[in-house]
Amino acid sequence: MPRPNKTQIEIKMEDVGIEIEQVERDSDDDTGRHGKTNRRQQNNKPSPAGARNNRNNNRSQPQARNGRRTAVEDDSEEEEEDEAPKPRRGNRKKLTKAQDSDEESEDEQPNRKTNKKGENQKHKEEPNNKEKQTDKKGKGKDKDKDDSKDKKKKKKKDSRYVLSSSSSSSSSSDDDSMSEGEMAKLMEEVEEKKKLVSNMRNKPWRMKRRLAALKEAQSFVEKFEGALGKGKGRRLFAYKKWIKFQRDFDNFKTSCIPWERKIKEVESHFGSSVASYFIFLRWMYGMNLVLFGITFGLVVIPEVLMGLPYGSIPRKTVPRAEQAKAMDFSTLWDFDGYCKYSVLFYGYYNDQRTIGLLKFRLPLAYLMVGIGTFGYSLMVVIRTMASNANESGGDGEDSDFLFCWKMFTSWDYLIGNSETADNKFASITTSFKEGIVDEEENQKDENIHLRRFLRVLANFLIVCSLGGSGYLIYFVVKRSQDFATRDNLGWYEKNEVEIVMSLLGLVCPPLFESIAELEEYHPRIALKWQLGRIFALFLGNLYTFLFALFDEVNQKLAVEESIKNATIWATHMHYANFTGNTSATPPPIDPADVIRGPCWETTVGIEFVKLTVSDIQVTYITILVGDFLRAVIVRFLNYCWCWDLESGFPSYGEFDISGNVLGLVFNQGMIWMGAFYAPGLVGINVLRLLTSMYYQSWAVMSSNVPHERIFKASRSNNFYMGLLLLILFLSLLPVVYTIMTLPPSFDCGPFSGKSKMFDIIMETIELDFPAFIGNIFSYVANPGLIIPAVLLMVLAIYYLNAVSKAYENSNLELKKKMQMQRDEEKNRRNNQDSTNSIMKDLEDLLPIMSGENKASTNKNDLPKTPKGADKQGGASRNGGRVNPEKEVSLAAQNPRIAVTRPPGPRPPGPLPGNPQLTVPGQRGRGPPQRVGRGQPRH
């Protein structure tokens, strides 16, 4: 063996540097082949001699990235041809080709012989360590020798040394065109790499190392897999690429979700119910951003850029009488003055058919955006609801081992930061609490009749109070109409409606909540009821508001008629005066002086904007005072107060989910209704949502305490969406009504001069489209066509509904079946332990067997027992003795309660086959009473 020689040569050669490889190669050709053949044989792939030679020739040094570890013990370090570090190998380069990756195969094949080369390279890299290295090298070499002699031993060692034996070479050919054998080799390598990738988890390497190796292997596979495959392989490769791209893209998308961290933090402290509000808020923000984009992109910005400037026509000018005060803050705060005559409101837009160089049809765009806002919102809400419904069906919460799971696995052992640890503590606590509440509800042993009675009673009370408040509202509104005709009114009479409304809003929600206590619903369901009831109450609010608004609009419409005549007359007089005096054309009237109508659309828009702004103010101030200030007082006054403020009377506020959700929903309703008359409203709303996201999450974290009963809510709450859909529909009605029936103002807005707003569509069809489209349109509008279409849609809805019901049913059936199977299994298991009384007696007679040996018996028996149900048996004393069917029936007769539980007043556990059992999982199986009693409701 030339080896000892060689090493010495190498050591000497080190300094020479360049030459060393030559020598090395030569010696390797001798020595290395042995090992290589070995490996080759193991791989079962004969490779052409030429290729092998080539490979041997072109072995290159280990890369620096192998790092120090490789230096210490480099069992088999062999690499094949590299592209990059080659300038010194020009002579051999002729044959090399770009095919080779700089892969370092992590293959564990024993190929120790060549390792010294790796060491050698190390020498080059770290000349300073030379001495140590030689030392090491000698050592390693010895080892290798041994290993190569004794194969078995080698294998053992190998496994131990996986860590360091980084790479045995795998080859790749260097030729331009790949021959069959090379292809096969490459293929085999790819396979190896794949195996490596799949085994990576089990390798005892350091993470860094692991990552490096993984990356390398993957890039290798990636690079060559495609090249190898003809046809199918290539397609597969492309497909994989595509999948990978999709995954990356998904990751990217996830990282783009805004506020995810904030919401998670809130969720960990306050539970998923509070988080569901913030998720809803985020969703709303997203939707409003789109609405904002549509409105501003198609209406506001074109008008600003291309429309006539301020002051050019009467509708874009502040009237002379108002000009003095138009810039005052109080005026602007009421959205009067310059605000009123700005691009934010309907009245500012001109009725020119096209504006600017692009001939942008602004009136048409205005109408389309108004309709599109609703269309888009409807679509998005319904789509989200549908996808949420899908999701909720997918992840059936597994109630098996719920608490075990939480108890044994919830801690993340990698957490090293104390802040993160605090969050984790909070979230574990929260999740336990959620679990408890759920359990409690499941366990409740109820007096069904009493419960039903109480629920009916509660609903009756609430319907009564809703009816009462409804009547009160109606009454007050009627009275206010009376008042409107009179003159001498006191402060109360003027503001009666508002006062009554806010009183109702103040009193009713707590009242409902206390009535709902009677019902003893699960808090999740209770929240829904509460939301629904307050929603109904707030509808009254909406009703009064709209009522007042329509009154005002009707008034304005009446006034407008007279003003219209007056303006015509005034213009006439103006021109008449001039024509009377001189023959020249009269100078146009100053736009500020023109008599103008009341422009009811702008009035409506202003009302909505004002309402929204005041809503924002109220919400923010309530949070500031009701939550933050209260928390500050409670926190700091507590030091010098007679009783404990923190746990006593004022205490900290809880986050009011129902109030906040409804606030959001109603606010959105206002936006939908008002957006048509005040395009700027959408912008205001976007700002509001953005700020309230930060503001509320700050407030909730800083000054609220978690609910006493934290309950689990799904992250995507369809109930909120349902409310939103309802509000959308309700707000759609008045807007569509005004668009379709009321005549637009004669002197303001994009539709002035038309008798109805939608005439703009007719006009466009007539003027801009060829004639036949108009014909088609008139055919389509024919009732004879519309009615069948509607009928068809109804039928389709009916059919789809029936289908989905059927699917739902079958789904439920399957779930039941699965549950039953699980229960059966468990029962069988239990019966093996305890049912057979004779066996029990026997056990009692043999205390050693029954008690102490159990664990050991199990250990011994377990691997031997056949897979399946028997294996589940904790104690296999009589496992396999009875056939499964019999066991099941046995199980039916011997409920396991007798064993599992200390005696207590509990109805006997239901049996399999008993309908009760088939419902939800744990319930049937005689849970511990303690959980049932649960913590008292506070």
Next chain:
Amino acid sequence: MGCNASTLAKIHNVDELILETGFSSSHICHLYNRFHSLDKDDKGLLNRGDFQNISELAVNPLGDRIINNFFPDGVDLIDFNSFARTLARFRPVEESLKKEPDSPEPINSRANKLKFAFQLYDQDKDGKISNNELLQVLRLMLGVQVTEEQLDNITDRTIQEADLDGDNAISFEEFKKVRAKLSGHFLASSCLTSDWDLGWGYGVASL
């Protein structure tokens, strides 16, 4: 931190240790460096305080118990060899290796890992996790925000879920079953399976 022969030479009985733990020698080397970085006053022995300085353990509710598992009964200081031996349990299971039937169970087998985890909960070492022991763990994990009664409920429920033989305690066998179930149901279970030993073991080993 040079990882080389000189380091290895300093370690007592390296070869034996390698055989016993299954660590490679570079790994041992690495561990040794880690050991020394933990060993603040360079006495070649670690006490409990040294472990408590690891932030991962300091914030871990079960940290003290994990530390205790490093120390056999009645010992307050451990040397490198026992340190490495304890850590060897965290080495990932090598599924690829064919097991020779007569070979002893490796120190990092799944069962041994589970045993380690089980011992975290089983404080009185009677082979069973009793009601009380679970209660203690819960107190560590949940803190003050939960009432005693709720804690009771949780422990009852947990035991009831896992208990198969009706002795109101979780034996090691039952613990194993639960783990099997859980890892079947929740692929992401990260506490006791290989992720955990990887994560934690290397957390300790590589910092």
